[in-house]
Amino acid sequence: MTLFYHLDEKQPLIGRLAMGVEYDGSGYCGFQRLKHAASVQATLEKALTRIAGADVRIHASGRTDSGVHATRQIIHFDPPVARSEKAWVFGANSYLPRDVAVHWVKAVPDTFDSRRKALGRRYRYVLLNQISRPVLERHNVTWCRDPLDAEAMHEAAQALVGENDFSSFRAAGCQSKTPWRHMHFVEVKRHGPLVVIDIQGNAFLHHMIRNIAGALVSVGRGEQDKAHLARLLALKDRKQGDVTAPACGLHFVDSLYDPQFDLPKEPLGPNLLAFTGEWTGERALPDCPMVANRRGKPMVAQLS
Known part of the structure; x- marks a missing residue:
């Protein structure tokens, strides 16, 4: 996939469809459909239903919380009718x-399932680190007016890499059956006034990344030392x-899948970070059991 490409308008697409979606989460109470509030899922389903002329139900690679944005949310659905690529996208x-x-x-x-076949999910937390409050970026960055030491934040974050119990970083209302998650990498970099926490893992707990970001900002401000994240991880207690x-x-x-599905590649967002030039899927996934299992190739135990 390039930045500009042709959308076929003649050949109807048959069978299950995958779709790449971007949204500003400011006006939504998260991705998942809710009875009492606006959701991204309900908004998408309403639009796709109008194109199909019949009910469409979608499934997503991950559920984002209220106010969280997405530049590459992957969904799948089984359309009740056949429509062309152009009809689905433009429609x-x-x-x-x-x-x-x-x-x-x-x-x-x-066999494709946007949630169950995902090998990894990637988020970026963007901090605008300057004295004056943001104006044009106010809806998609977090403003921090105190100087941040991005190098110290990066060093502190390395304690999270690997398979760990993230109880200290899960919300009190998290419904996950286990606090264990495998973090593929966590990077903190400064790009001028932007400090970016770039994190990828097999999955995330409720509020996990926002809780990690809060702890890293404490390190960046100098309120905590570089061992702060390691200490919190060891405590396994959100109350502390x-x-x-x-x-x-x-x-x-980003949401990552086995190459067999051949999903389109596109620049990683948000567009504030387009200058980094990285596209989806450029980094190798870790050699771990979960990735191997979801690829249908369970790891073979090595003889010592």
């Missing part, structure tokens, strides 16, 4: 509000954890 975007957009659509095997960072700075930027 959906014509019915969607300005804070949600479809990037692409692709026919995939029935650090603050929860605001939702507005968090962006879901």
Whole structure:
């Protein structure tokens, strides 16, 4: 996939479809459909239903919280009718509000499942580190007016890499059956006034990244030393954890799948970070049991 490409308008797409979606989460109470509030899922389903002329139900690679954004949310659905690539993309975007957009659509095997087949999920937490408050970026960054030491934050974050019990970083209302998660990498870099926490793992607990971001900011400000994250991780107790960072700075930027599904590649978001030049899927996934299992190739125990 390039930045500009042709959308076929003649060949109807048959069978299960995968779709890449971007949204500004400011006006939504998260991705998942809710009875009492606006959700991204309900907004997408309403638009796709109008194109199909029949009910469409979608499934997503991950659920984002209230106020969290996404530049590469992957969904799948089984359409009740066949429509062309152009009809799905242009049609959906014509019915969607300005804070949600479809990037692409692709026919995939029935074995594809946006959530269960995801090998990794990647987020970027963006901090605007300057004295004056943000104006143009106010809806998609978190403002920090105190100087941040990005190098110290990066060093502190390395304690999280690998498979760990993240109880100290999960919300009190988290419904996950286990606090164990495998973090593929955590990087903190400064790009001028932007400090970016780039984190990828197999999955995340409720508020986990925002709680990690809050703890890292404490390190960056000099309120805590570089061992702060390691200490919190060892405590396994959210009650002794650090603050929860605001939702507005968090962006879901990638969901990774086995190459057999051949999903389109695109620049990692948000567009504030387009200058980094990185596209989805460029980094190798770790050699771990979960990745191997979801690829249908269980790891073989090595003889010592």
